[in-house]
Amino acid sequence: MLRLENVSYSYIDGGNKRTILDNVNYDFEKGKFYTILGPSGSGKTTLLSIIAGLDKPESGKVYYDGEDIDKIGLGSYRRNKIGIVFQQYNLLTYLTAVENIELAMSETDNEIPKNIREVAYALLEKFGIVKSKADRMINKLSGGEQQRVAIARAIASNVDLIFADEPTGNLDTETEGEIIKIFKNLTKEFNKTVIVVTHSTIVSELSDHRLYLNNKTLNDM
Amino acid sequence: MNFLNRAIKNISRLKTKSILLIFTFLLIGNLVIVGLGISYASENAKTLTRQKMKPVVTFEVDYEAFQDWIEDLTPEEQEDAWNEYPQLTKTDFEKIIENEHIEIINLLLKYEVYADSYSPIIKETEGDDDIIVYREASSDYVYVERNTRLIGNAYDNMIELNDGTYVINEGRFYTQDEIDANAKVAVIEERLAAANNLKIGDYITVDIIGENSYESEYIGDLDTKIEYEIIGIYTNNTVFSEQDSWMAQQPAYAPENAILVPASSISEKLVEINTAAWNYYKEMWPDEPYYQDDANMPTVDNFYSNYVILLDDPLNVEEFVAESQDILPRFTKLNANDELFKKFAKPLDTMSLFASIIVWIVVINAVVIITLVTALTMKTREHEIGILLSMGVSKFKVVSQLFIELAVVAIIGFSLAVLSGSLMAKGIGQAVLDYQLANTEIEDDDNYYYYDDSYFTEITQDDMMSEYEVKINPLIIAEIYVMGMGVVLVSILIPSYMIMRFNPKRILTNTY
Numbered sequence: 001m002l003r004l005e006n007v008s009y010s011y012i013d014g015g016n017k018r019t020i021l022d023n024v025n026y027d028f029e030k031g032k033f034y035t036i037l038g039p040s041g042s043g044k045t046t047l048l049s050i051i052a053g054l055d056k057p058e059s060g061k062v063y064y065d066g067e068d069i070d071k072i073g074l075g076s077y078r079r080n081k082i083g084i085v086f087q088q089y090n091l092l093t094y095l096t097a098v099e100n101i102e103l104a105m106s107e108t109d110n111e112i113p114k115n116i117r118e119v120a121y122a123l124l125e126k127f128g129i130v131k132s133k134a135d136r137m138i139n140k141l142s143g144g145e146q147q148r149v150a151i152a153r154a155i156a157s158n159v160d161l162i163f164a165d166e167p168t169g170n171l172d173t174e175t176e177g178e179i180i181k182i183f184k185n186l187t188k189e190f191n192k193t194v195i196v197v198t199h200s201t202i203v204s205e206l207s208d209h210r211l212y213l214n215n216k217t218l219n220d221m
Numbered sequence: 222m223n224f225l226n227r228a229i230k231n232i233s234r235l236k237t238k239s240i241l242l243i244f245t246f247l248l249i250g251n252l253v254i255v256g257l258g259i260s261y262a263s264e265n266a267k268t269l270t271r272q273k274m275k276p277v278v279t280f281e282v283d284y285e286a287f288q289d290w291i292e293d294l295t296p297e298e299q300e301d302a303w304n305e306y307p308q309l310t311k312t313d314f315e316k317i318i319e320n321e322h323i324e325i326i327n328l329l330l331k332y333e334v335y336a337d338s339y340s341p342i343i344k345e346t347e348g349d350d351d352i353i354v355y356r357e358a359s360s361d362y363v364y365v366e367r368n369t370r371l372i373g374n375a376y377d378n379m380i381e382l383n384d385g386t387y388v389i390n391e392g393r394f395y396t397q398d399e400i401d402a403n404a405k406v407a408v409i410e411e412r413l414a415a416a417n418n419l420k421i422g423d424y425i426t427v428d429i430i431g432e433n434s435y436e437s438e439y440i441g442d443l444d445t446k447i448e449y450e451i452i453g454i455y456t457n458n459t460v461f462s463e464q465d466s467w468m469a470q471q472p473a474y475a476p477e478n479a480i481l482v483p484a485s486s487i488s489e490k491l492v493e494i495n496t497a498a499w500n501y502y503k504e505m506w507p508d509e510p511y512y513q514d515d516a517n518m519p520t521v522d523n524f525y526s527n528y529v530i531l532l533d534d535p536l537n538v539e540e541f542v543a544e545s546q547d548i549l550p551r552f553t554k555l556n557a558n559d560e561l562f563k564k565f566a567k568p569l570d571t572m573s574l575f576a577s578i579i580v581w582i583v584v585i586n587a588v589v590i591i592t593l594v595t596a597l598t599m600k601t602r603e604h605e606i607g608i609l610l611s612m613g614v615s616k617f618k619v620v621s622q623l624f625i626e627l628a629v630v631a632i633i634g635f636s637l638a639v640l641s642g643s644l645m646a647k648g649i650g651q652a653v654l655d656y657q658l659a660n661t662e663i664e665d666d667d668n669y670y671y672y673d674d675s676y677f678t679e680i681t682q683d684d685m686m687s688e689y690e691v692k693i694n695p696l697i698i699a700e701i702y703v704m705g706m707g708v709v710l711v712s713i714l715i716p717s718y719m720i721m722r723f724n725p726k727r728i729l730t731n732t733y
Contacts, residue, residue: 079612
């Protein structure tokens with residue numbers, strides 16, 4: 001479903017070129033739950049940014065269903081092919097929870113039911129956000145609730161590929177468990193592909209594939 | 222949840238920010254409205270005053286320019302320079318009048334003569350005789366005062382007929398063919414006609430020299446009389462100013478004794494008589510260089526007294542004068558009574574200039590202030606921009622949302638400014654005008670215009686100032702909205718570009 005081909009990335013640090021990724025190759029399959037682990041500064045977030053189309057590799061290609069994401073257009077790729085869940089949730093604070101979901105649904109070019117508001121409520125309810133909470137402003141929700149909204153937003157645009165960057169980093173252990181169940185469920189119930197960058201062994205143990213990024217390359221554990 | 226909805230929700234839910242921005246736009250809007258209001262009112266007062274003025278332009282010798290030129294020469298050069306004293310000619314005038322905006326032309330030849338076959342109207346005043354005769358004590362010369370005025374135009378209409386000073390009651394005015402053929406036709410005043418029982422088709426005779434003995438010396442056997450056929454009878458509504466009222470008592474200047482004739486009918490005889498005089502003096506003073514140079518012989522151009530053009534619209538006067546500058550002969554000018562107009566308009570011009578400067582300063586400052594405010598606001602929203610871009614929202618939609626947010630608060634601010642600014646503009650505009658008038662000295666116009674030489678509409682500064690009214694018209698409102706939207710667009714585009722030139726990852730991680 002998603003293929004990395006000789007992806008390399010480096011940046012200039014204090015006048016010296018620092019390579020983060022060096023000819024990374026990998027094939028992600030549809031409907032699987034992947035976790036990417038690795039030490040701090042190993043380039044996990046950078047790798048996620050590249051495969052999510054938030055940044056460009058120095059060299060190499062990323063293919064989605066066999067098509068170069070550059071050719072799809074990074075904006076179109078992010079809008080129509082993927083959903084991203086961030087550690088900081090990254091929801092719009094002047095909108096309510098349900099409006100954040102509507103935002104993703106109204107921006108995508110994918111086929112979305114016409115009754116957007118009802119669908120958004122239903123989606124949030126699936127993730128444990130009832131209507132009364134769905135109508136609250138984002139900053140009136142707890143961290144766990146915000147992250148559920150963020151996950152709901154990621155799949156709201158009817159995409160098959162979900163990326164998450166340390167999605168449980170700001171959550172307590174109980175909530176972390178709930179969020180992981182949600183991700184796990186996304187692959188089973190919705191047949192989504194989920195790729196999560198994490199430090200958490202709890203999260204990685206529940207994934208189908210555990211990948212390790214070290215020494216600039218990505219390998220199965 | 223499209224960008225329009227997001228913009229509206231942002232405005233309505235972040236009230237403090239929106240109110241502060243509305244207040245900023247309100248302040249800016251008020252200043253611009255006051256500036257534009259004063260500027261428009263000043264220009265409008267000038268335009269309305271100009272529209273009230275008769276669109277008249279006169280072709281004149283530019284005495285000041287000639288005088289300035291003379292003063293810069295050496296004394297020797299100055300003697301010769303006087304030979305170059307400018308002479309207005311019909312040929313030069315004809316080049317100027319080739320213009321689509323010209324309505325009527327008065328190229329006038331006015332000459333005082335003697336009634337010969339009829340009696341002029343003489344107003345009886347105490348102690349005056351009908352005919353005033355001067356005898357010089359030291360000689361036998363006799364001068365008899367003239368009692369009739371021939372007014373001849375070189376064109377077949379007159380400004381006076383257009384403005385109602387002259388009204389044809391019977392018959393007609395002379396035609397261009399009659400002018401070109403030196404036809405001896407005349408339009409006489411109704412009171413003169415009634416007093417002499419004259420009617421259309423009758424003939425009257427005038428004498429150019431009369432019984433003046435000193436003139437008869439060089440005339441010899443020349444026939445100095447002209448017989449005119451009456452083709453029309455008119456009413457002369459000339460009203461003399463108090464200053465000129467004495468003239469009405471002079472038979473030659475009395476409106477009743479003014480006879481309208483083709484200029485060519487007089488000029489032909491005048492050239493003939495003056496050429497006889499020229500030859501007489503040439504013979505008498507053989508050492509006088511002026512009379513020995515045939516270039517100085519009398520021509521018809523010596524006798525035209527007024528070169529006046531009536532244009533179709535007062536607002537075309539300035540353009541006409543400007544366009545004609547290149548074809549004006551040296552030391553001549555077109556006078557549109559601009560000096561007086563400009564003098565009266567000076568306080569308005571000063572206000573208009575300052576108001577325009579204020580508007581520009583405010584607009585430039587507004588761009589800077591709003592851009593800075595927006596940039597600061599954007600700094601707090603760069604994370605939001607990063608989120609939207611990471612979701613694949615296009616840059617155009619992001620900019621559109623930001624533009625709409627600012628545009629809506631700007632429109633609210635400007636709308637409030639239109640209400641408050643119109644009140645402020647009236648008060649401030651009047652206060653500034655009063656201050657300007659109190660501090661602007663208007664010099665008295667020393668030029669005294671001989672009554673019938675002035676075709677200009679008399680205006681006063683009060684006339685002009687009475688037209689000054691600061692009001693916020695739809696054009697100003699449209700201008701402030703257009704200007705405001707321009708400011709909003711610029712202030713959104715600059716910070717947006719500064720942020721959105723980076724990729725979403727760098728915006729979200731604030732690493733640019």
